[in-house]
Amino acid sequence: MSNVKGPDGAQMRDQAFEELVEQHQTALLRTCFLYLRDRSLAEDAVQETFLKAYRSMGSFRGESSQRTWLMRIAMNTCRDLSRSGWFRFHDRRYTPDMLPEASVPFEDEEEGLVAAVMQLPRKLREVILLHYYQGMSTVEIASSLGIAQSSVSGRMKRGREKLRAMLEGREPHA
Amino acid sequence: MRDDELKAKLPAAVDKRLSALEGDPWLARRIIQAERGDRPIVKKKLSVSFALILVLMLLTLSAAVALVNSSIAGQLFGSQEQAPEAVLEAIHTPQVTASAELGTLTMDEWLYDGNGLHTAFTMSNPTGEPLLYTLDGIWLNGQRITYNHFRTDGAGDSGFLLGGTVDGVAMPTSQSLYNLGEELYQFDENGKFAGTVPLPEGENKLKVSVAVWKPTSPVELVDYDQYEGYDVTQTKDHLTVDDSGFANLWLFRPGEYNLSTNALQIPSAVYAQAYKELGWMELADTIDVEIDVNLTKADMVRAMPKQMEVQVGECRLVFTEFDMTQSGGVIDGWVYGEVNAVNTLMEGGLHVLDASGTLLSSGCWWDDQDEGVEGMHFHINLAPMAGELPGSIQLASMKDIEVYEGVVTLELERK
Numbered sequence: 131m132s133n134v135k136g137p138d139g140a141q142m143r144d145q146a147f148e149e150l151v152e153q154h155q156t157a158l159l160r161t162c163f164l165y166l167r168d169r170s171l172a173e174d175a176v177q178e179t180f181l182k183a184y185r186s187m188g189s190f191r192g193e194s195s196q197r198t199w200l201m202r203i204a205m206n207t208c209r210d211l212s213r214s215g216w217f218r219f220h221d222r223r224y225t226p227d228m229l230p231e232a233s234v235p236f237e238d239e240e241e242g243l244v245a246a247v248m249q250l251p252r253k254l255r256e257v258i259l260l261h262y263y264q265g266m267s268t269v270e271i272a273s274s275l276g277i278a279q280s281s282v283s284g285r286m287k288r289g290r291e292k293l294r295a296m297l298e299g300r301e302p303h304a
Numbered sequence: 305m306r307d308d309e310l311k312a313k314l315p316a317a318v319d320k321r322l323s324a325l326e327g328d329p330w331l332a333r334r335i336i337q338a339e340r341g342d343r344p345i346v347k348k349k350l351s352v353s354f355a356l357i358l359v360l361m362l363l364t365l366s367a368a369v370a371l372v373n374s375s376i377a378g379q380l381f382g383s384q385e386q387a388p389e390a391v392l393e394a395i396h397t398p399q400v401t402a403s404a405e406l407g408t409l410t411m412d413e414w415l416y417d418g419n420g421l422h423t424a425f426t427m428s429n430p431t432g433e434p435l436l437y438t439l440d441g442i443w444l445n446g447q448r449i450t451y452n453h454f455r456t457d458g459a460g461d462s463g464f465l466l467g468g469t470v471d472g473v474a475m476p477t478s479q480s481l482y483n484l485g486e487e488l489y490q491f492d493e494n495g496k497f498a499g500t501v502p503l504p505e506g507e508n509k510l511k512v513s514v515a516v517w518k519p520t521s522p523v524e525l526v527d528y529d530q531y532e533g534y535d536v537t538q539t540k541d542h543l544t545v546d547d548s549g550f551a552n553l554w555l556f557r558p559g560e561y562n563l564s565t566n567a568l569q570i571p572s573a574v575y576a577q578a579y580k581e582l583g584w585m586e587l588a589d590t591i592d593v594e595i596d597v598n599l600t601k602a603d604m605v606r607a608m609p610k611q612m613e614v615q616v617g618e619c620r621l622v623f624t625e626f627d628m629t630q631s632g633g634v635i636d637g638w639v640y641g642e643v644n645a646v647n648t649l650m651e652g653g654l655h656v657l658d659a660s661g662t663l664l665s666s667g668c669w670w671d672d673q674d675e676g677v678e679g680m681h682f683h684i685n686l687a688p689m690a691g692e693l694p695g696s697i698q699l700a701s702m703k704d705i706e707v708y709e710g711v712v713t714l715e716l717e718r719k
Binding site for chain 1: 305306307310311313314315316317318319320321322323324325326327328331332333335336338339647651652669
């Protein structure tokens with residue numbers, strides 16, 4: 131996505147944007163849902179993320195990957211939404227029955243894993259999602275979240291430990 | 305869990321369990337058109353359950369459902385009987401009514417507790433014919449009380465059908481609503497959103513405005529719980545309501561009629577043409593009720609800590625705001641210290657307990673402490689409390705889901 135000008139440039143930019151949305155939207159929606167634990171907030175976050183992405187496409191310098199850039203916008207958007215007035219009253223507990231109905235079959239173990247991730251404290255949940263679901267490296271995650279790489283590694287380790295404890299029943303789970 | 309295990313399992317688990325969460329195929333096009341100004345459409349939608357929660361929590365977002373107890377005391381404490389005397393005494397009951405041919409609007413109660421303005425009001429339909437009522441807004445001195453600017457409100461979101469019957473089900477003839485407004489929206493001279501400001505204390509004019517609509521085609525009775533998510537094929541050419549009279553106005557509205565609004569605009573004015581073209585309803589009237597209110601913190605007894613700085617292990621807590629009343633309150637501050645110590649303290653947020661360990665806070669959020677930034681900002685909301693204001697509280701870390709460990713005790717004094 132380079133900084134393009136003129137009618138042909140605008141058309142190219144729009145086409146690039148449509149491809150960006152098509153490529154990332156569904157995974158982004160699921161990431162935002164797991165982060166915010168609310169479907170409508172997640173849909174807002176996705177829309178706001180792509181809106182910001184469209185507006186700043188001209189300034190994307192290609193210094194990071196497209197996904198890293200998009201995730202940075204998404205994580206900041208999710209953080210802003212999680213600080214909104216509504217979120218004050220959000221019940222921190224989350225149970226699998228609160229998840230939306232699936233359109234394909236799934237295993238109980240898979241549902242339990244998803245619910246456990248959603249129960250993680252936010253900072254641990256962020257890095258777990260970005261690394262293990264989005265497939266980003268620690269360098270990319272550090273760039274997206276604006277934190278040190280060592281912080282990313284530390285949070286990933288703690289996140290995995292908490293998940294294991296929850297899934298083994300050693301910690302209260304939902 | 306092992307690294308390789310999580311790598312192998314999580315993507316498949318998420319994609320299968322959340323398989324129903326799919327992207328909106330029109331999102332890119334809608335954003336491009338909105339940004340070009342081709343049409344001012346950025347669709348925002350709410351799930352039905354979320355809309356119901358909003359109504360119960362923050363009516364500045366203008367979703368509304370029938371409330372069993374619409375009084376302020378009922379909203380905060382569950383019932384008048386459970387409300388502390390001090391709160392009941394602080395609630396004003398103006399009972400001012402604005403009457404029009406197509407309805408009445410009564411300001412029942414208001415309460416200012418220093419953090420927000422609670423209002424309770426009632427819309428009534430005396431005509432016997434079914435009419436839809438939507439909230440156009442709540443203003444203080446002509447400035448809109450806050451709502452989340454990501455969402456449409458009022459006529460773009462929901463309303464209440466009062467009077468008559470729908471599919472043989474009698475609709476209520478009145479509906480009482482509760483709202484908590486905490487800030488005012490600000491706009492610059494060009495009409496651009498410029499943030500929010502606290503509610504001004506002292507003498508103010510409070511106005512509530514409701515729009516009245518006449519359905520122009522037969523209204524359909526539906527069960528909104530049957531509908532999930534967004535489906536472009538589920539549009540309708542008529543208004544729908546549930547058996548309580550609640551009308552979800554976005555669920556079946558065609559995408560091209562989703563209009564963006566902001567706090568400067570009147571939702572009914574924005575949507576009037578759209579609903580007329582859709583054949584749903586026509587805007588028939590608006591009803592305003594306005595009263596004078598004197599917002600003063602002196603209405604409520606407040607508790608504050610004797611010290612605004614406290615040491616917690618290796619961290620120092622500094623409170624920039626600490627306001628506790630029986631109707632709720634806020635604590636705002638910063639945590640300073642070595643990064644790891646701060647992150648450990650704040651991993652699950654800070655929470656407030658009374659001396660018996662009962663949770664007094666309703667939520668906490670906090671910023672990250674990033675490299676090069678001194679301190680971590682946090683904000684805690686306090687819930688209404690039916691008992692007396694405590695003489696001391698504990699700040700606590702959350703060690704686990706609903707497991708708190710007190711880290712420091714604060715003595716409080718009353719003002």
